[in-house]
Amino acid sequence: MACNSATCQSGCYRDDNDKLDDQFPLPAPAPATVPNHRQQTTNGVSPDGDSNDSILCVKCKLNQPMAVDGNIGLFCGDCFRSNLYGKFRFSVTSNALISPSDNVLVAFSGGPSSRVALQFVHEMQMKAQKNFDASRDRSLPVFGVGVAFIDESLIVPVPADEFDKAIEEMRFVVSNLAPPIKQFYVVPTESIYSSDSDDGRNRLKELLTGVSDITGREDLLEHLRMLALQKVALENGYTKILLGTCTSRIACHVLEATVKGQGYSLAADIQYVDARWEIPVILPLRDCLAQELHTLCSLDSLKTLEVLNGHNSGINALITSFVKLLQEENPSRESTIVRTAGKLTPFHFNRMPEVDDCNIRLASQRRQKKYNLKPNESLPPESFCRICNSPLKKADVKSCKMEDGKMSAEVFRDTCCRSCQFQILPKDISAVEHFHSLLPLQMVARAEYNNLGEDKDGLLREQIQDCLLSDTEDGT
Numbered sequence: 001m002a003c004n005s006a007t008c009q010s011g012c013y014r015d016d017n018d019k020l021d022d023q024f025p026l027p028a029p030a031p032a033t034v035p036n037h038r039q040q041t042t043n044g045v046s047p048d049g050d051s052n053d054s055i056l057c058v059k060c061k062l063n064q065p066m067a068v069d070g071n072i073g074l075f076c077g078d079c080f081r082s083n084l085y086g087k088f089r090f091s092v093t094s095n096a097l098i099s100p101s102d103n104v105l106v107a108f109s110g111g112p113s114s115r116v117a118l119q120f121v122h123e124m125q126m127k128a129q130k131n132f133d134a135s136r137d138r139s140l141p142v143f144g145v146g147v148a149f150i151d152e153s154l155i156v157p158v159p160a161d162e163f164d165k166a167i168e169e170m171r172f173v174v175s176n177l178a179p180p181i182k183q184f185y186v187v188p189t190e191s192i193y194s195s196d197s198d199d200g201r202n203r204l205k206e207l208l209t210g211v212s213d214i215t216g217r218e219d220l221l222e223h224l225r226m227l228a229l230q231k232v233a234l235e236n237g238y239t240k241i242l243l244g245t246c247t248s249r250i251a252c253h254v255l256e257a258t259v260k261g262q263g264y265s266l267a268a269d270i271q272y273v274d275a276r277w278e279i280p281v282i283l284p285l286r287d288c289l290a291q292e293l294h295t296l297c298s299l300d301s302l303k304t305l306e307v308l309n310g311h312n313s314g315i316n317a318l319i320t321s322f323v324k325l326l327q328e329e330n331p332s333r334e335s336t337i338v339r340t341a342g343k344l345t346p347f348h349f350n351r352m353p354e355v356d357d358c359n360i361r362l363a364s365q366r367r368q369k370k371y372n373l374k375p376n377e378s379l380p381p382e383s384f385c386r387i388c389n390s391p392l393k394k395a396d397v398k399s400c401k402m403e404d405g406k407m408s409a410e411v412f413r414d415t416c417c418r419s420c421q422f423q424i425l426p427k428d429i430s431a432v433e434h435f436h437s438l439l440p441l442q443m444v445a446r447a448e449y450n451n452l453g454e455d456k457d458g459l460l461r462e463q464i465q466d467c468l469l470s471d472t473e474d475g476t
């Protein structure tokens with residue numbers, strides 16, 4: 001499937017520089033360090049008596065491997081880089097994450113994961129552009145890239161001068177990437193309220209103060225972050241949202257979700273594609289470890305900004321430090337956790353929705369067929385939790401009618417998942433109503449559609465009645 005053509009339907013965006021990647025098409029499960037017996041000692045000679053000069057990069061077998069956390073790595077710098085990029089590219093092509101007609105919005109926090117995600121998607125775009133320029137018929141367009149930073153300074157305060165400086169640096173990072181030009185958006189979380197910004201700020205503050213549990217507050221903020229990303233993507237014509245979520249982060253999420261009782265919906269969150277949102281979300285760094293991303297940032301002097309990343313507390317912080325400890329003991333633990341959770345059957349929305357362009361659709365179907373786990377098609381259509389948007393088990397969904405188009409506090413609570421009921425919603429039912437009134441419209445609208453329950457299909461059918469073929473017309 002090697003090719004050099006911009007018209008290639010495998011979407012591999014390949015060029016000559018990529019040839020090295022081919023030797024490592026599959027993600028390496030362990031980080032790029034050698035086993036302990038090859039550990040470097042202070043005198044520069046490994047314990048088994050070999051001089052370090054005799055240890056060579058396992059890929060090119062020419063250069064000396066670089067040091068990773070005081071150990072000798074498996075790869076030299078160049079091979080490490082191309083191996084990591086290879087994992088990214090493999091997940092993009094084998095899951096049809098990005099098609100030529102896409103406009104991709106990268107969620108950028110300034111941390112190492114999203115910095116690498118931005119770098120890699122930029123490199124992929126540059127190669128597509130090169131192929132486009134070289135091709136005669138120019139039939140496949142080059143996908144667009146934009147960058148969005150979600151400004152949570154209202155909730156996690158940062159000194160104004162530090163914040164402004166960080167934003168300037170991010171703007172500089174984005175504008176310094178070679179053309180095609182990428183737009184940079186700074187999106188305050190409160191923009192999820194369509195009302196004026198003062199009102200939005202007050203409502204957001206009040207909503208979050210209404211959550212007494214520290215873990216619940218953090219989780220709610222994360223759900224709101226996704227709404228803000230969805231909103232900016234929708235308003236600016238983006239077709240995919242790219243997150244820098246890596247193996248290490250997913251490993252933490254697996255344990256967090258288990259502890260919070262989110263086992264049923266867990267499979268939805270840990271795939272390459274999450275298309276339950278209006279704008280599908282993609283996770284091309286799913287097979288890369290946080291440590292590898294850190295290493296690449298220091299190797300290539302990619303600027304990262306930790307100042308804006310709030311620190312976790314509660315359950316999330318406990319699990320982050322627990323997983324970190326596990327990983328220090330055994331460098332393949334994070335991958336093991338993610339592979340184990342990967343055995344769960346994904347949902348139907350964990351694959352890319354069909355697109356209109358016939359060529360792109362054929363290529364994307366071929367790729368998905370080849371690599372993807374087949375989602376369980378027999379699962380019933382889901383209802384989603386109105387707060388976290390996680391799919392609900394059919395048995396847990398109570399079909400309830402709204403009175404005069406308004407929803408009572410009890411009905412609202414019943415259409416949230418158990419985890420949100422416990423961790424986020426106020427215990428007192430009278431406070432739930434007020435909490436509901438503070439939610440942004442996107443959550444409320446989603447809820448009202450879900451709440452139609454069994455009537456949903458009937459309502460849809462009614463709306464498209466004129467376009468449906470009757471039994472005698474359909475040619476069967």
Ligand SMILES: [Zn+2]
Binds near residue numbers: 057062063080
């Ligand atoms: Zn090498």
Ligand SMILES: [Zn+2]
Binds near residue numbers: 416
């Ligand atoms: Zn929920």
